[in-house]
Amino acid sequence: MLRTLSIMAVSLLTSLGSAQAEDIQIEQSYALAASPVSKSGAIFMHIMNNGLENDLLIAVRTDVAMMPELHTHIMEHGIAKMRQIEAGIVILAGEATILKRGGMHVMLMGLTRSLLQGDVITITLIFAHAGEITIEVPVDNEHQDQMGMDMEQSDSN
Ligand SMILES: [Cu+2]
Numbered sequence: 001m002l003r004t005l006s007i008m009a010v011s012l013l014t015s016l017g018s019a020q021a022e023d024i025q026i027e028q029s030y031a032l033a034a035s036p037v038s039k040s041g042a043i044f045m046h047i048m049n050n051g052l053e054n055d056l057l058i059a060v061r062t063d064v065a066m067m068p069e070l071h072t073h074i075m076e077h078g079i080a081k082m083r084q085i086e087a088g089i090v091i092l093a094g095e096a097t098i099l100k101r102g103g104m105h106v107m108l109m110g111l112t113r114s115l116l117q118g119d120v121i122t123i124t125l126i127f128a129h130a131g132e133i134t135i136e137v138p139v140d141n142e143h144q145d146q147m148g149m150d151m152e153q154s155d156s157n
Contacts, residue, residue, distance in 0.1 A: 023051030024130045030140040041115045043106040043137055047097045055090040056128040064121045066110030073102055074129040101145055115139045
């Protein structure tokens with residue numbers, strides 16, 4: 001019992017430093033563009049922070065866009081507009097930060113190539129604490145957001 005406790009204390013202490021790359025987990029990522037000739041596209045994902053410290057997504061790097069930016073939507077006079085998040089996106093400890101349509105997203109300004117259904121693109125997310133995390137993102141132009149329906153999905157693996 002004592003031994004278990006001290007091990008727990010040690011692991012708690014060692015994780016008290018800045019967030020590690022392994023604390024950050026990217027799930028359900030997908031990219032899309034409105035058409036094969038679109039000049040811009042977007043990426044959505046869930047960012048899980050399993051660490052004890054908040055992190056900050058500062059920037060994104062990819063060779064498929066000249067200017068990848070972090071965006072959010074704001075309402076201005078009843079019209080939804082996109083705005084760059086220059087301070088970065090706070091990734092709260094112990095939570096999932098959701099980048100989704102109509103909300104925060106990675107904007108791919110100046111696409112260097114078409115995002116075609118089934119393509120896989122590589123992006124690097126740059127965090128203040130966890131550092132750089134490179135992920136592969138499937139292009140899914142036909143992605144359907146679940147409209148709040150909590151339906152059981154059959155295992156498609
Ligand atoms: Cu945008």
